[in-house]
Amino acid sequence: MLGAMDIPAHPAARILLIEDDERLAQLVADALAKANYAVTVCGDGLAGEALMRQETFELVLLDGHLPGKDGFDVLRDTRRDFAGRIVMLTARDDDIDQVLGLEGGADDYIAKPVAPRVLLARLKALLRRDALPAAHPIGEALHFGPLTLLPQSRELRLNGEPVVLTTAEYELLNFLAHRAGQVVSRDDIMQGLRGLEFDGLDRAIDARISRLRKKIGDDAQAPVRIKTVRGQGYLFAID
DSSP states (O other): OOOOEEEOOOOSSEEEEEOSOHHHHHHHHHHHHHTTOEEEEEOOHHHHHHHHHHSOOSEEEEESSOSSSOHHHHHHHHTTTOOSEEEEEEETTOHHHHHHHHHTTOSEEEEESOOHHHHHHHHHHHHHHHHSOOSSOOOSOEEETTEEEETTTTEEEETTEEEOOOHHHHHHHHHHHTTTTSEEOHHHHHHHHHSOOOOSOOOHHHHHHHHHHHHHTOOSSSOSSEEEETTTEEEEOOO
16 A cells, blocks of 8 residues: 655645555656656545645645545545645546535546546646636625625625635636626636636536535525526526
């Protein structure tokens, strides 16, 4: 079983790879190190969770099924406290894994096996979003009925009470709220938040919308705040 090991680099970012397949872990770690990332590799869920709590990483690549502690349980138990990105590594074409990861608050999922250059492109897009200035100026609070969005502190309040959002959830809500009253396509969202084109298959946006609706009390069957416009995208409604 893999223990924790560091792959030296002049880091652009620190990445924690929690993966028990030693061959795959080494392949991914080598690719990340060559791309100038500092990589820590761990093959156990419990040990990986401990590292997430003890050290600072910009991004965690987390296998869905791990010894020690299941990857989805690690995601669930760390999501509120971990400030960086969490990307789930899932079995190929396993929709259940993808849904579990996205509903659990993962910022993205990547199906295994994955070509190193594809993996790097996805991770660079996520990390680049953190490094870029906001797509719109940070201004005053936005009020929508019981919802108040506070861009300066990156907070959401519902009836005055704070709502816990992941980084990805906040960014999506902020993107939609600043375009309130407009229909925004999935491609607009992908381009605005990741700089990537929507491939027609990625379910991350839909899963994140579902979670946001639950957190703001929007009826999933008949939403009034974040509406689905069939064939076009989403509409953040103005009161």
